[in-house]
Amino acid sequence: MAVVILQHTPEARPHALCAAVAAAGLDLRAYRAWTGDLPDDLAGVDALVVADGPKVTRSAELALLRGALAAEVPVLGLGEGAQLLAVAAGGAARSASSPSDAPSGPSGWGPLGLTPAAGSDPLFASTPARSQVLHRDGDCVELPAQAVVLASDEHHPVQAFRIGASAWGVRFPLGESNTAPALPEPWQERVLARFAALVAARAEHTATRAFFTRRAGAWEDRFAYQTPAYEAAVARMELPRGAAALDLGCGTGRAMPALRAQVGAEGTVLGVDVTHAMLTAAAGIGRVDCGQLLLADCARLPLPTASVHGIFAAGLLDHLPHPRTALREWARVSADDGVLLLFHPSGRAERAARHGRPLSADDPLAEPNLRPVLHTTGWRLTVYDDAEHHFLARAVRAR
Incomplete structure (x- = not known):
């Protein structure tokens, strides 16, 4: 059993998450998704992490994500991986084709505002109300009806969300700060550690559900x-x-x-x-x-x-x-x-x-x-x- 990470570029390995997963006693298995290297199915998969990467259509990954959502395999989508998760669940994602399509405001560091739902979320509970994160301009996410928005900012109505009880999308980088780009801030470490702990606690049920769902x-x-x-x-x-x-x-x-x-x-x-x-x-x-x-x-x-x-x-x-x-x-x-x-x-x-x-x-x-x-x-x-x-x-x- 392992946490599977789908990478879309050689450098798109979420190191802070990898450290949290290792600390929880879980194995890691990385796939070079940009070459078409993907798991055949969800057998032996404790969790699925979709890393950031270029904006391309990935039908095989969408099928894998839909299977994970159906079987309640824990999922974490990061950056463009969060957009893929939203699409797999029935939402949509698009790049702004003109300045008028893009959210107002520049890319860069800014305050993140948590929604009331974040207060009881398994990952985001006790996160500081106004944390500084790196946000991006020019891309839009339309969430499916069952999704719950957990965080937003003044220019981006969806910065983090949850689908069901096992899948999260986070559009800002986890594991970077404006003072130390290689290190996560303490609240980000908690989010990552909670995801890893949730994966470990649910491993038995995840295996059962993955086997029987299909x-x-x-x-x-x-x-x-x-x-x-x-x-x-x-x-x-x-x-x-x-x-x-x-x-x-x-x-x-x-x-x-x-x-x-x-x-x-x-x-x-x-x-x-x-x-x-x-x-x-x-x-x-x-x-x-x-x-x-x-x-x-x-x-x-x-x-x-x-x-x-x-x-x-x-x-x-x-x-x-x-x-x-x-x-x-x-x-x-x-x-x-x-x-x-x-x-x-x-x-x-x-x-x-x-x-x-x-x-x-x-x-x-x-x-x-x-x-x-x-x-x-x-x-x-x-x-x-x-x-x-x-x-x-x-x-x-x-x-």
Whole structure:
């Protein structure tokens, strides 16, 4: 995993940002975009930084940026990179063709004014209200409707902006000051350090979203044959009518129809996933008729304590970096005697063979490993069924 920097000239390497990224313990990978050198996709990309450069149309970069925006991969556009970001999100950028098209006032150093939105922005909060920055004349940015302006000056209505919760455009140089061109001012260092920290904190979710976003549209058709196995697994939860059930890491919500049938019209079904594209796909095939869809981290559920009676998690636990944390959170939201069903439509041996590896004794789903972890996180294992063509573990919330 790495922070990818797209350079547009040999000297357009944002050194201050590189230092912040390195300080956060992240790897850097630079691409010479001016030669056509670009990543094939977003696999292994923790964040995308588009450096400053000449004003040219870059369709391949726009496609990469659109993919990053869709998957919520953190993005930082600098200078002309900010203009590319705006265009990728549905805005526009143009160079002034005549003096009358250009913003009034000269290029050079001037005060930067923050908008009220900057006060709560993850990067710009606590930035001095009137900082001195280098601004440029003659280029205009038209932001898409969903963008939030964070900074402007008297000649340029858009100097910094945010799109969604993961993408920022900064049109003035970060890492230069009017007294020391090679060094960032303290507030600029904070902006860069916060971006690097945000990238590091979101790395796990970024990888998940990048993987599933580009597969979401075809996911249901590709795995529709597994529906009977999901139905059989849900049946083993044995939830009463009127119960509240979660489908964690729901993807396209394949378990939701069976959960709805089990808890009845008077029950509650909630599908939870961290990838927006998967929930969009689920809504598109009618899963909202079975229950509600929620974008959330399964290890930090926005639900009251003891509020659910059943949790279904397919192919999820062994992919989490901190399974104990997740299991404790699932125990928190579960009522006494609530049911947890861990499922996969392939057995452990079948999956190991498919990936060309032996079945490992260190597998977190092996019974000698899973049973004590469940016990110490608030669960009691009642059924362990690692069959040839499915894996299923049923646990009950310990009193």
